[in-house]
Amino acid sequence: MNIFRRKKSSQGCIVVIGTHVEALSQALLPQAQSQKLALYQVSHSQQYNTLHHEALNQLTSVNANLIDPKAMVQLFKKIKQAGHVVELVVFQPATPIEIASTDLTPEYIQQRWQDIGLSAITIAQHAIKSMLPRQQGKFIALGSMHASEPDSGWLADGALQxxxxxxxxSLAREFQPQGIQCCYMALSGWSTENMQTAQxxxxxxxxxxxxxxxxWSQELSLYR
Structure with a gap:
């Protein structure tokens, strides 16, 4: 069954994209259903340079390599082909990890950069591009308080955030005049296993x- 099959008329959709996004997708599902919005749950997987997808409980679950521009082109192309227009994108990067500066390695920094920074850039390029023809859309990134308040043990993730x-x-300044809201949500912490936090x-x-x-807000702080 082709879950990306074209529909006769356009329907708005929410795209929840990133690492371990299952809880957040489920938390957003009631709002999506109440507004008759399609919901895409896009999970990062380096095993898939293209798309691997399935229909599951009234949402479309997709695995894709979020740092591969070709995979992102294909993702938003398939969403359009399914008759959906992107109204909201929520990007959840890899969960912050506390680690002592003395334990940092180049390999660790490289991996965290891909999961947090490079994926944000790649997703932003293609998500915003999909919104520009209608000059309408919202793009939210979950982030960390440590982006502006660095603390011992969180310096690496703080710098990436x-x-x-x-x-x-920068995105907010550039694209707000074109009808696209870009917002950074600074969190004091989050757990992908905690449904209360996800809600x-x-x-x-x-x-x-x-x-x-x-x-329009360009930045919000959320304390748990």
Missing amino acids: AGNRALFQ AIAQTCWHIYQQPRSA
């Missing part, structure tokens, strides 16, 4: 989605 924060500040994040994402243009 500071890069994402700066990226989203709080989902509620905040939905609040951003519903903001009128005159009240």
Whole structure:
């Protein structure tokens, strides 16, 4: 069965994309259903340079290599071919990890850069491109308080998150005049296994989605 099959009319959709996004996708599902929005759950997997997907519980589950530009081109192309227009993208990078500076290695930094920074850049390029023809859409990135408040043990992830924060500040300035809201959500911490936390994040994402243009937020902080 082709779950990306074209529909007769366009339907809005939410794309939850990143690492371990299952809990956040489930938390956003009731809002998507209430507004008749399709929901895509896109999980990072370096095993898939293209797409591996299946229909599951009224959402479309997709595995893709988020740092591969070709995979991102294919993802948003397939979403369009299915008759869906992207209204909201929520990017959840790899969960922050506390690690002593003395334990950092070049290999670790490289892997974390791919999971946090490079994936944000690759996704942003293609998500925003899909929104520009309609001059409408919301793009939210989950981030960390350590992006602006570095602390011992969190310096590596803090530096990478500071890069994402700066990226989203630039995206907001460039694309807000074109109808695209880009927002960085700084979190005090999150657990992909904690549904209560996922629901709080989902509620905040939905609040951003519903903001009128005159009240757009470019950055929010969420404490747990």
